[in-house]
Amino acid sequence: MLLKHALPAVVVLALSTTPAAALxxxxxxxQAKPDREACYKRQEEELATKRKPAPAADESKTLETMRQLRQDDDAVYRSINNICRGC
Structure with missing residues (x-):
């Protein structure tokens, strides 16, 4: 029963995932050269948007975040230091 429904689902999944080479x-x-060139241009634009690098993090913001984390860590270490162990 399960195999009866799983096989069509696998076939649909395999057909819906097309590699970039097939595109x-x-x-x-x-056949028409202008249409073919337009097709290639669309593909280049799609690939360029997919390959766009992630925006670089702002260095000053990163430094400020690191400073805040360091202050938080120091506060935790000070509070742990004041705990009486074995009193």
Whole structure:
């Protein structure tokens, strides 16, 4: 019973995931040169947006965060130091 429903789901999943190479091959078969070039241009734009690097973190903000973490750590260490062990 489970296999009866799982097989179609696996087939749909396999067909819905197409690799990037398959998308590139679609442009090759377009006969009209302007349409084919437009297809390639769209693909280049899509790949460029996917490969866009993450924005660099602001260094001053990172330093401020590190300072705040250091202050918090120092406060915790001071409070732990005041605990009486074995009284």
């Amino acid at each position: 590139e091959q679609n442009c090759r078969f377009i």
